[in-house]
Amino acid sequence: MEWRYRIRRAVNFVNLSTLLGLLLSVVGRTSRVPGPHGLVLAHGYRYEFPVAGAFTVGNVVLTKHADEYLTEALLKHEGRHATQWAWCAGLPMLPLYLLSLGVSWLVSGDQASYNAFERLAGLEDGGYPRKPPRWRRNSSAPEGIIKGE
Numbered sequence: 001m002e003w004r005y006r007i008r009r010a011v012n013f014v015n016l017s018t019l020l021g022l023l024l025s026v027v028g029r030t031s032r033v034p035g036p037h038g039l040v041l042a043h044g045y046r047y048e049f050p051v052a053g054a055f056t057v058g059n060v061v062l063t064k065h066a067d068e069y070l071t072e073a074l075l076k077h078e079g080r081h082a083t084q085w086a087w088c089a090g091l092p093m094l095p096l097y098l099l100s101l102g103v104s105w106l107v108s109g110d111q112a113s114y115n116a117f118e119r120l121a122g123l124e125d126g127g128y129p130r131k132p133p134r135w136r137r138n139s140s141a142p143e144g145i146i147k148g149e
Contacts, residue, residue: 001038008086009038012058015090021060030062035070037079043067051111053127056081058090077125084117107133 012018022040025032030042042062054063054074061078063069070078085093097117104114112118112128123130 005037008083009059011086012082012090015058015086017085017090017093018058018060020091021057021062024057025060025062028062032060033067035061036075039075039079039082041067041070054078056085058082058085073122073125074127077121077127080121080125081117084120109134 009018018040021042022032025040025042025045028042028045028047030044030046032040032042035041038059039056040060042060043064043066045062045064053065054061054070056062056078059082061070061075061082088096097115100115100117101111103116104111104118107114108131110129110131112123112126113131114133118126118128
């Protein structure tokens with residue numbers, strides 16, 4: 001394993017985020033297997049929250065799907081989230097991510113399009129569409145007419 005992944009794994013262990021991910025995997029009754037680059041892949045997550053095909057806490061990638069769901073692109077995306085957990089010193093990632101999710105929702109009506117964490121992890125690799133901001137979408141008014149005039 002490359003040194004950068006070893007460092008990420010150690011940092012996420014020390015900052016307790018991987019331990020939180022492992023706890024969630026036990027509570028969610030997943031099966032856990034070692035994954036690439038120091039990740040732990042937890043399949044069979046039983047809860048509907050959060051609403052995502054896969055999500056990462058520390059170095060643990062949790063999904064309700066079978067192992068073939070985690071494609072190479074999606075694992076790259078989730079691996080970038082593991083790095084974000086390390087950069088955010090662990091648990092502060094939770095409120096920062098939720099704040100970024102809220103901003104994205106206000107801007108685009110979508111949880112990922114303007115979420116800084118999702119954009120930095122690669123929207124396309126995570127399977128997210130890139131939606132325009134609400135104010136740049138086509139309106140029903142004819143071109144050149146501003147609503148409210």
